[in-house]
Amino acid sequence: MDHIRPILILSEQLDYHGVAVRWALRQQGIPLEWWDRTEFPRDQQIAAWVSNERVRLQVSSASVSASPGRYRTIWNRRGQVPQVSAALERTDRVVARNESTYCLAGLASVLADANPHALIVNAFDAAKAANTKLHQLNVARAAGFRVPDTLLSNDPQAIRQFFAQRGGRVVAKHHIPFAWRTQAGKLLVTGTSALAEEHLSSDEALSACPMLYQEMLDVESELRVIAFGHSDFALEQIRTAAPAASGFVDIRYEPARKQAAVLEAPVRALCREYMARMRLSYAAFDIVKTVQGDYVFLEANEAGQFLFLENEAPELPMLDAFCQFLSSGDAAFRYEFPTGLKLADFENSADAADFHRRYDAHMAGADLTSPFELTE
Numbered sequence: 001m002d003h004i005r006p007i008l009i010l011s012e013q014l015d016y017h018g019v020a021v022r023w024a025l026r027q028q029g030i031p032l033e034w035w036d037r038t039e040f041p042r043d044q045q046i047a048a049w050v051s052n053e054r055v056r057l058q059v060s061s062a063s064v065s066a067s068p069g070r071y072r073t074i075w076n077r078r079g080q081v082p083q084v085s086a087a088l089e090r091t092d093r094v095v096a097r098n099e100s101t102y103c104l105a106g107l108a109s110v111l112a113d114a115n116p117h118a119l120i121v122n123a124f125d126a127a128k129a130a131n132t133k134l135h136q137l138n139v140a141r142a143a144g145f146r147v148p149d150t151l152l153s154n155d156p157q158a159i160r161q162f163f164a165q166r167g168g169r170v171v172a173k174h175h176i177p178f179a180w181r182t183q184a185g186k187l188l189v190t191g192t193s194a195l196a197e198e199h200l201s202s203d204e205a206l207s208a209c210p211m212l213y214q215e216m217l218d219v220e221s222e223l224r225v226i227a228f229g230h231s232d233f234a235l236e237q238i239r240t241a242a243p244a245a246s247g248f249v250d251i252r253y254e255p256a257r258k259q260a261a262v263l264e265a266p267v268r269a270l271c272r273e274y275m276a277r278m279r280l281s282y283a284a285f286d287i288v289k290t291v292q293g294d295y296v297f298l299e300a301n302e303a304g305q306f307l308f309l310e311n312e313a314p315e316l317p318m319l320d321a322f323c324q325f326l327s328s329g330d331a332a333f334r335y336e337f338p339t340g341l342k343l344a345d346f347e348n349s350a351d352a353a354d355f356h357r358r359y360d361a362h363m364a365g366a367d368l369t370s371p372f373e374l375t376e
Contacts, residue, residue: 239251
């Protein structure tokens with residue numbers, strides 16, 4: 001029975017990962033349904049009926065169903081942010097967006113309740129909690145990871161004291177990366193930045209927005225660890241130059257040598273413990289290795305990118321392994337039998353060509369060069 005129960009993918013047309021996995025599953029003849037929630041409510045109509053007998057769901061542009069036990073797997077990938085009509089007045093847009101957000105959250109709960117034995121990647125309530133950095137650090141610490149000394153604050157006195165106690169070796173981070181343009185049109189992107197004394201001069205600036213402040217680590221390399229089921233894959237980025245004294249110190253934006261890595265057993269066990277405590281079936285970890293040889297947890301994204309590992313190190317079978325994971329419907333899945341499916345196969349497909357055309361047209365039309373650029 002399980003082999004004919006479909007997989008439900010909650011994604012969007014401009015999500016590379018969702019489109020690639022959809023293509024790969026179809027190549028293998030695996031039944032699936034696709035729901036792009038970003039079409040709602042501007043280009044999509046939803047009707048949900050609740051009675052004493054049952055719950056029924058109808059979506060105008062998707063075949064999603066609230067029938068009990070319909071899905072073996074639900075992949076909660078992208079599309080939680082509803083897109084309302086630009087023709088509405090500003091206050092009406094706020095109301096429409098708020099109501100639509102609650103609507104989608106309610107439907108997510110209904111789908112989870114209707115499929116209690118399905119693999120959900122990741123469970124909707126667990127995913128929401130797992131996206132806050134302070135909670136991540138606290139759970140990682142409890143799981144046994146070493147974590148950086150961290151302050152989350154908008155208290156100028158506390159921030160300056162934290163900075164002084166660590167001899168000025170402190171970095172600052174945001175919860176969510178973003179980018180913006182200067183009046184001259186130059187694009188600026190946020191990232192992990194080293195603080196200098198002059199950055200702490202304004203009480204008003206420090207008080208305006210809480211930020212994460214962390215001890216600066218002497219980093220040798222950073223591991224991107226993708227864990228799902230009982231399988232994991234790692235890409236190591238090895239620092240090849242000394243970081244800047246101030247400004248960007250984010251290894252993702254620095255020259256680095258990248259290679260596939262085998263996760264050491266103690267680190268693998270810590271990742272499993274973290275996921276168990278967070279109730280996650282999938283996580284993308286950022287873990288640094290210091291020059292002293294210690295592994296330090298930075299963060300874990302419950303829906304982080306994973307296909308780029310295969311681009312950087314083709315021996316890492318990310319697309320094949322993840323598709324097998326979804327198909328298994330099993331939170332204890334272990335990748336053992338490669339099928340030979342490659343990300344390069346998708347890139348040579350008509351689906352990939354269509355995706356890149358759509359994406360390029362969207363980016364050109366939106367006049368954006370970064371997916372994190374702030375717009376009204």
